[in-house]
Amino acid sequence: MLNFTFQNPTKSHFGEDQIKMIATEIPANAKVLLVYGGGSIKQNGVYDQVVNALSEHTWFEFSGIEPNPKYDTLMKAQQLIKQHDVDYLLAVGGGSVVDGCKFIAAAALFNGDDPWDILAKQTPITAALPMGAVLTLPATGSESNGNSVVTRDGHKLPFSSPIVRPQFAVLDPKVTLSLSDRQISNGVIDAFVHTIEQYLTYSVNAKVQDRFAEGLLQTLIEEGPKALAAQSNEDLEVRANIMWSATMALNGLIGAGVPQDWSTHMIGHELTGGFGIDHARTRSIVLPAVMKVKRQEKREKLVQYAERVWQITDEDETVKIDKAIAKTEAFFKQMDVPTRLSDVNISEKDIDDLVSMLEQHGMVALGEHSDITLAVSKQILEKAL
Amino acid sequence: MLNFTFQNPTKSHFGEDQIKMIATEIPANAKVLLVYGGGSIKQNGVYDQVVNALSEHTWFEFSGIEPNPKYDTLMKAQQLIKQHDVDYLLAVGGGSVVDGCKFIAAAALFNGDDPWDILAKQTPITAALPMGAVLTLPATGSESNGNSVVTRDGHKLPFSSPIVRPQFAVLDPKVTLSLSDRQISNGVIDAFVHTIEQYLTYSVNAKVQDRFAEGLLQTLIEEGPKALAAQSNEDLEVRANIMWSATMALNGLIGAGVPQDWSTHMIGHELTGGFGIDHARTRSIVLPAVMKVKRQEKREKLVQYAERVWQITDEDETVKIDKAIAKTEAFFKQMDVPTRLSDVNISEKDIDDLVSMLEQHGMVALGEHSDITLAVSKQILEKAL
Numbered sequence: 001m002l003n004f005t006f007q008n009p010t011k012s013h014f015g016e017d018q019i020k021m022i023a024t025e026i027p028a029n030a031k032v033l034l035v036y037g038g039g040s041i042k043q044n045g046v047y048d049q050v051v052n053a054l055s056e057h058t059w060f061e062f063s064g065i066e067p068n069p070k071y072d073t074l075m076k077a078q079q080l081i082k083q084h085d086v087d088y089l090l091a092v093g094g095g096s097v098v099d100g101c102k103f104i105a106a107a108a109l110f111n112g113d114d115p116w117d118i119l120a121k122q123t124p125i126t127a128a129l130p131m132g133a134v135l136t137l138p139a140t141g142s143e144s145n146g147n148s149v150v151t152r153d154g155h156k157l158p159f160s161s162p163i164v165r166p167q168f169a170v171l172d173p174k175v176t177l178s179l180s181d182r183q184i185s186n187g188v189i190d191a192f193v194h195t196i197e198q199y200l201t202y203s204v205n206a207k208v209q210d211r212f213a214e215g216l217l218q219t220l221i222e223e224g225p226k227a228l229a230a231q232s233n234e235d236l237e238v239r240a241n242i243m244w245s246a247t248m249a250l251n252g253l254i255g256a257g258v259p260q261d262w263s264t265h266m267i268g269h270e271l272t273g274g275f276g277i278d279h280a281r282t283r284s285i286v287l288p289a290v291m292k293v294k295r296q297e298k299r300e301k302l303v304q305y306a307e308r309v310w311q312i313t314d315e316d317e318t319v320k321i322d323k324a325i326a327k328t329e330a331f332f333k334q335m336d337v338p339t340r341l342s343d344v345n346i347s348e349k350d351i352d353d354l355v356s357m358l359e360q361h362g363m364v365a366l367g368e369h370s371d372i373t374l375a376v377s378k379q380i381l382e383k384a385l
Numbered sequence: 386m387l388n389f390t391f392q393n394p395t396k397s398h399f400g401e402d403q404i405k406m407i408a409t410e411i412p413a414n415a416k417v418l419l420v421y422g423g424g425s426i427k428q429n430g431v432y433d434q435v436v437n438a439l440s441e442h443t444w445f446e447f448s449g450i451e452p453n454p455k456y457d458t459l460m461k462a463q464q465l466i467k468q469h470d471v472d473y474l475l476a477v478g479g480g481s482v483v484d485g486c487k488f489i490a491a492a493a494l495f496n497g498d499d500p501w502d503i504l505a506k507q508t509p510i511t512a513a514l515p516m517g518a519v520l521t522l523p524a525t526g527s528e529s530n531g532n533s534v535v536t537r538d539g540h541k542l543p544f545s546s547p548i549v550r551p552q553f554a555v556l557d558p559k560v561t562l563s564l565s566d567r568q569i570s571n572g573v574i575d576a577f578v579h580t581i582e583q584y585l586t587y588s589v590n591a592k593v594q595d596r597f598a599e600g601l602l603q604t605l606i607e608e609g610p611k612a613l614a615a616q617s618n619e620d621l622e623v624r625a626n627i628m629w630s631a632t633m634a635l636n637g638l639i640g641a642g643v644p645q646d647w648s649t650h651m652i653g654h655e656l657t658g659g660f661g662i663d664h665a666r667t668r669s670i671v672l673p674a675v676m677k678v679k680r681q682e683k684r685e686k687l688v689q690y691a692e693r694v695w696q697i698t699d700e701d702e703t704v705k706i707d708k709a710i711a712k713t714e715a716f717f718k719q720m721d722v723p724t725r726l727s728d729v730n731i732s733e734k735d736i737d738d739l740v741s742m743l744e745q746h747g748m749v750a751l752g753e754h755s756d757i758t759l760a761v762s763k764q765i766l767e768k769a770l
Contacts, residue, residue, distance in 0.1 A: 001622070007395070008393065008394075009393075010392070011392035014390070014391065014641070015388025208600060211603060212596075215595075215596025216593065219596060223592065237590045240591075256397075
């Protein structure tokens with residue numbers, strides 16, 4: 001395997017009724033800003049649980065963080081932070097809220113001229129307000145990593161720093177029972193593709209990382225459809241397994257010491273930025289096309305994926321790979337997400353625009369070999385039509 | 386799965402030539418005590434690498450920590466710490482050195498009357514000197530957890546606290562090339578049994594933890610024998626996979642949210658304490674007997690273990706379990722460790738003494754159901770004859 005440094009100090013409180021743990025995780029004298037989204041947490045009881053847990057704290061609130069959190073929205077929190085001397089942030093929501101809260105945390109203590117530089121110029125941050133997270137939608141792993149993606153004027157821009165990694169995360173699978181089918185699907189697909197992006201490259205003989213990644217994929221394949229099935233959609237064990245899989249999929253563990261291929265992610269960002277497609281649904285469209293276009297380069301791992309994740313036993317490697325890709329697409333369809341650009345009304349005439357957006361964002365050498373040029377991205381998009 | 390809290394802040398620097406990272410991990414103004422064992426690190430070049438990395442630091446050294454580190458030896462370090470105002474410890478060695486260093490760290494800042502109480506009375510510690518670890522023998526996972534076992538007068542006594550978890554661990558698989566076959570075997574078996582102890586209980590439908598545990602077991606089964614084979618005993622990739630497996634086997638991850646059965650460990654401690662048997666070799670003797678005596682209680686997981694780890698496809702569950710236990714014993718034999726008490730010259734007449742040592746140490750209700758009473762431990766020891 002490759003040399004690596006791995007550290008993940010986020011403390012996870014996992015299980016039913018763990019929201020109360022925030023009372024002791026946040027310093028008693030902190031001035032807390034509760035950061036959330038559109039208000040669904042007021043319907044499903046999470047808001048009340050958080051407010052109860054904060055009964056001994058001084059706290060304020062900032063709501064309205066949208067999916068694909070917007071720069072302008074996030075900057076509005078700064079005034080509140082200054083006004084009340086806020087010194088601790090608590091994100092309550094899914095990946096967008098947690099991502100947005102990370103940017104708020106970094107912008108609050110940014111020592112440059114303009115916090116926009118954190119995204120636009122990738123200016124490294126040197127400080128951020130401490131934060132915790134109460135996760136309501138398992139998907140992005142943001143509750144346990146230092147990654148964030150912020151949108152401005154249709155551009156999705158990432159930044160990453162260990163300084164914005166949440167100090168703690170509360171993962172109560174019970175709060176996910178009120179999610180819509182679409183949210184469940186998106187979450188499972190997001191975690192699945194994250195795992196693939198750190199697994200389906202070329203082998204560096206990293207056996208533990210491979211086995212762990214395969215274990216996550218198998219779990220998501222087994223549990224995802226159960227979470228959508230009406231008869232079991234209140235199965236807490238199913239939700240618990242999906243929730244922990246999603247955290248493990250992007251907390252740094254399975255990606256330590258292995259090559260990674262984030263091309264699906266990056267090409268997908270342009271589908272969200274340009275056409276407003278849900279993050280996860282861009283990935284179920286792009287990933288099968290990446291597998292097809294890069295099947296030679298990924299041959300060894302595709303065979304391993306076929307054998308270990310899908311138990312495909314055919315002798316012929318080409319057949320094995322074909323079947324594994326078909327199984328992946330069938331799983332995506334079972335999870336009720338699109339697998340083609342045509343499913344979301346994007347057609348051949350849009351491809352040049354998407355490619356020029358990739359160019360504009362510097363995404364000109366993607367993949368584990370940096371060989372997914374703009375021309376190859378175009379092939380991938382054409383294959384996804 | 387069960388509710389849990391999981392946190393592991395230890396930073397792992399993994400790979401060839403990573404020992405140099407200690408130069409930046411240890412604060413520049415620290416007064417460092419280098420803690421090591423019998424001096425093998427002077428033969429294999431590790432000592433020189435550590436000394437080079439500490440060239441800008443003020444440091445002292447304390448050597449002579451033995452396998453199953455002794456209380457009296459460890460207490461000798463305290464004088465050196467006081468004399469030189471040592472404020473950072475660096476353990477360089479295997480699990481015994483790291484375990485011993487944890488006790489030194491805790492004893493140095495113990496605010497009770499007698500540091501012996503940390504072990505004898507399980508008095509909680511409230512402070513400890515910070516420490517890092519350079520691992521030379523992958524086995525116990527001590528480099529990334531808060532556990533320690535110290536021996537006094539033939540009694541092995543554990544203590545555990547997140548306060549003594551190493552801040553960082555350097556894992557360079559290259560340094561393991563100089564290990565003896567016996568050390569390699571012991572390390573692989575130790576990691577294998579640690580994994581089993583957090584896996585082979587009863588199912589709580591914790592799919593991620595199960596898959597991760599199975600992945601570690603499969604990796605150790607694949608790689609262990611290769612590390613012993615003369616033709617490949619310099620295969621760095623093999624050593625790397627074993628090293629990362631051993632860390633993952635006992636860093637808290639696979640044990641989060643699942644029942645655990647440490648009976649093999651605890652019964653094994655008495656074999657070390659009473660008869661001086663290597664830690665790992667007690668476990669290869671005791672584990673098969675635990676599987677046999679508790680096969681009904683562990684039936685579901687034994688079947689899963691047979692199917693997923695050993696790919697046993699027989700229809701009949703009893704046959705499946707028989708074969709899985711036989712495969713486990715065959716693997717232990719392949720790793721050249723004993724699987725019976727008779728292999729280490731312990732006979733039926735010694736069993737009563739072992740049981741009374743278990744009683745003396747309070748080990749009267751072991752296992753995931755706390756139903757391994759002294760009578761059951763006796764059955765296990767008899768089965769292991």
